[in-house]
Amino acid sequence: MMLTVTDAVVRYGSITALHGISFEVAQGEIVTLLGANGAGKSTTLRMLSGLHAPQEGRVEFEGRDISRLKAHELSSLGIAHVPEGRRIFPQMTVEENLDMGAFTRKGSYGDDLERMYGMFPILKDRRKQLGGNLSGGEQQMLAIGRALMSRPRMILLDEPSMGLAPMIIDQIFRIIAEIRDGGMTVLVVEQNASQALRLADRGYVMENGRIVLADDAKRLLVDPRVRAVYLGEEVESVESTPETSGD
């Protein structure tokens, strides 16, 4: 397994945000983490990206415990993080943003820059423009491109569809599929369930800080319980639900 989370508990003060969640991501697959607002998706990603250490449980990346590592230490291990809201550097040009993505790397990375421009031709046209002046979709591409500049083995995407027009979302998701086809492992945290499930190989559905459903993406896509979770209905926990049940 590339990434394994075991019984992770995260508390903010007296509030428990994650009640011991477990999931895993295998090499080369796209896994999506779904759930309504407040289900614990963002907390999970904060934990994975080192912004908040779990109070209990373990997070392992390629067999190594990373649960106590800080955010900036993960990049050199091969995990790239595309934060929520894109967070490109607004006053740097597109090219400077991409350059910054290679910050932890030694040696030249001109080839990678060209590779990014090949993947995102629009960014090549805008290479001298300031990041803050790009449209939302272009910013999302830039954020993904910047993350890829560190040559990661795994990429964490936080709500890549947020605030984007449907056509742009399609484009972004096609790019994510392309990235996986290039051999990368992808974890996508999304609110847009149907779109994410069409893209992913497997999915986990969260509710109230627990993982309540875990299945193949294709099966989850037609599972009425996914809809139920989004509508706020209680769903029995995954442990007591045989994977084969459901329609």
Next chain:
Amino acid sequence: MTPELRARLGRLASFFAIAALVAVMTGPSGSNDSPTLGFTQSFAQPYSYFGLFRGQRWMVFLTLALVVLGLHTLWRRGGSGVRSKAQSFRQTFDAPGRRRTSALSALVVVAVVALLVPHLITNPGIQSGIVEQVLAYVILALGLNVVVGWAGLLDLGYVGFYAIGAYVTAWMTGRLPIAAPFHHPVSSFAAIPVAIVFTMLAGVILGAPTLRLRGDYLAIVTLGFGEIILVFSNNLTNVTGGAQGTNPYIPSFTFRIGGIKYLFGNVGYYFLVAGFVAATIVLFRLLEHSRVGRAWTAIREDEVAAESIGINPLKYKVMAFAIGASVSGFAGAVTASQIGVVYPNTFSLYFSVNVLTLVIFGGMGSILGVIVGSVLVQGIAVYLRFYPPSGYQASDLYMYLGALLIMMMIYRPAGLVPSKRRRREIRQAEAGIGHEGDVLLGEQP
């Protein structure tokens, strides 16, 4: 009444109001017998303004208001023309070949002027004023620019490091109530590297625990640090000499090679500090475009994003703090040995604010801007100290500087010589790309 006319009348009224306010602020104060006297006298007193005008005060201020209004109108009408001309002028100089030669020739001119200054200005008082009030502040502003302009950390306790540099110099030379290290006082020249190392350490010690804080919180903590240093230097009489200052005089720099002894006078100090300024410029320019400089930019623009690409924010912030502090320590060591005494009262919050003002005035993040800003503002201060116009009092300076700063913030918010990044943002904002407000305030959209 058309909206256009209303706007014009509004502008007219506001300029008159400002002029009246300035008239009252600069005018005489009232007395208990006649509290309104100061107010009326502010307008109805014979007055000469820097010897340029003579007449009643109201005439002077009315003229001033009209002149400013006229300039303002001209700027509004023809401003865009002037600006586009200035831009095309700049572009000819920005052409790759020319740019280099023009930069080089400008450098030569500056170097020649810098070499001539101590020979053209022979008044020893002004000479030492240039060293203490101008060059030392250039160094301080350059150092604070690293912290504020590049790393984006608001440091209101910058004076603390300056104080440490000064006291370490006094300590090393045996001018404090406590004994010099190893009971062996050294020359003030030898104290410089020690002062730099100590202030750098102080920067790390203060920075490591506090730089996790962001924005306003950090400003408050650094403010507290500056005040703690001030209170310590005032009250730790057994260590610092207390409010009376250090005693006896800290010796000036001396320099011995073989049998030749050179005692630094004003000119010696001038060249020493000017040399340090030059070295700092070269070093900081390299730093700005290095990996470290790029990390600072990333942290300043978006700390979370910086972390996500593998930058350790704390490490680079502490580095900025330590560099800024060590530069400040050098300034402290130099002024301590030149003035000869270290007084706690120098190290007030006002000092930090003054240096911060220079950085903002000149152009945050721009080495050239910070230098031009410091030389201009501090130069004016020295000039007015030695050649005060009639009716001028030393405390008036801050009023004029305050007014200047307000004007700057309205018309040139990125500073006198904005950094390349800021200039680029503003050019884009003028072309209608992006949100002007965001760019000018340097905030993220």
